[in-house]
Amino acid sequence: MSEENTLNQYPDTEEYDLVVLGSGAAGKLISWTLGKKGMKIAVVERQYVGGACPNIACLPSKNIIHSAKVANYVRQSESFGITKEKWQIDMSAVRERKRRMVTDLVNIHHDLYKQSGVDLIMGEGQFVAPKTLSVKSSNGGVRILKGKRIVINTGTHAAIGTTPGLQDANPLTHVEALELNLVPEHFIILGGGFVGIEFAQAMRRFGSKVTLIERNGSLIHREDDDISEELYNVLSEEGVDIITSAHIVSVEGKSGQFVKINYMQKDMTKVIEGSHLMVAAGRIPNTSGIGLELAGIEVTRHGYIKVNDRLETTATDVWAAGECAGSPHFTHISENDFHVVVDNILGGNKVTTGRQVPFCMFTDPELARIGLSEKEAQEQGVAYRLAKIPFGAILRTRTLSETKGFMKALVDTESDRILGFCAFGVEAGELLAPVQVVMSAQLPYTILRDMIFSHPTMAEGLNSLFGSVPAR
């Protein structure tokens, strides 16, 4: 549709310098940054002010996971010399702590929108023409917004799949699981990836019987085998039942009452029954039904918005950022997408190519990784020297009674550059940062080997790890 036709069809169109569809990590930061520079900006958000991270994903899940960790400490308190009489889990109070945090975070977001002068418009947005969106609010009102530029940051949602009976079982996703006000009797989780694993440990620590079902031969199957095995051991020791190589055939019952999972494992038909069912089987981009085709915006085979390394879509002056653009599914990456888009809107040429993608899975202990894994190095034919030490070798872990796990580093055989680092142990996520800095500055591993770190801190482990790199 031509610009003239659009204006004829929608005479009340409101004009903006920039319209952002979806207020995820990238979208909100782009809007606040450019809003403060004087651009006239509208952000369209249908439900979650600030996006998934503060409302239904990273932060509330880590809040609940921390309550579960406290429960675990209380359970083991005698081993720390603290005796207890009676204790119990009050899931309503657990949920209340999480809800208070979310409310505080949402209020902070509202303040930041006000300070930046950005119009936050609550409603469901969809394209009706190039760079033109209709926004339907919950009270039925419709507004038409046209942007000189558009950023799409609509995120993803949990994939439920087409397994017979699964939809009808009303399974929980992470959204509903974070709102539980009781401890499920038997919590079954489909999917042994990040979401499934983090929830499995937390719910077990609250006292549920937990069964984690994964279709691949191991948990987080893309990681190195020693990591998957150690994780399996940690979860099993805590009493999580893990079923791998399972093909779910059908589901019966309703989550919250009674569910029955019929599955095949090694050509055998098996059944598992429980009280609650959660699906954590991957993500689907929020890109269908939003009129992308009316705006010249193409999607990939998997429904992600097609972008180049500047995050430009197939339509001029339209960018996509975060998960909907197929960027790695982490908040810090969506935040990095914000830098790429803002830089490009302001005339720069920042790209996504070659950026670091660190991650931390918030099990206890944590799993953190940056750069190449051994699997990836082998697949790519990259030669490496391997250093690996148990977490028990770090004296700090002894003071905490948290000696489980190990860390390893891959160092280039020709130079002293660090190719990859992986830690599965207490505070692993915090150990990632110094290694990343060294990698990013292209410094030799010997910097970490020889650095004087305070004693007794976890960082001392980096002296030991890099002290064990085989000589060239």
Ligand SMILES: Cc1cc2nc3c(=O)[nH]c(=O)nc-3n(C[C@H](O)[C@H](O)[C@H](O)COP(=O)(O)OP(=O)(O)OC[C@H]3O[C@@H](n4cnc5c(N)ncnc54)[C@H](O)[C@@H]3O)c2cc1C
């Ligand atoms: C349980 C869980 C835990 C996680 N934990 C972590 C973690 O610890 N660390 C980490 O880095 N990552 C974590 N992630 C991933 C992380 O949440 C996402 O990568 C992150 O939120 C980035 O999302 P985004 O910017 O792409 O968009 P989102 O934050 O998903 O925002 C998209 C927004 O667009 C809105 N929207 C969608 N369609 C429309 C429409 N048509 N009209 C109006 N609004 C619309 C949505 O309501 C939403 O608010 C977790 C994910 C899950 C599910």
Ligand SMILES: NC(=O)c1ccc[n+]([C@@H]2O[C@H](COP(=O)([O-])OP(=O)(O)OC[C@H]3O[C@@H](n4cnc5c(N)ncnc54)[C@H](O)[C@@H]3O)[C@@H](O)[C@H]2O)c1
């Ligand atoms: N700490 C963090 O940073 C964090 C935490 C949670 C989520 N996330 C992000 O969110 C993304 C999505 O997480 P996720 O766990 O939903 O997806 P995922 O892709 O990480 O894991 C999904 C798992 O479900 C399995 N699966 C799929 N269908 C199945 C079926 N029918 N039966 C059994 N198993 C099945 C897959 O094989 C896979 O192992 C993650 O990849 C990650 O990027 C990050």
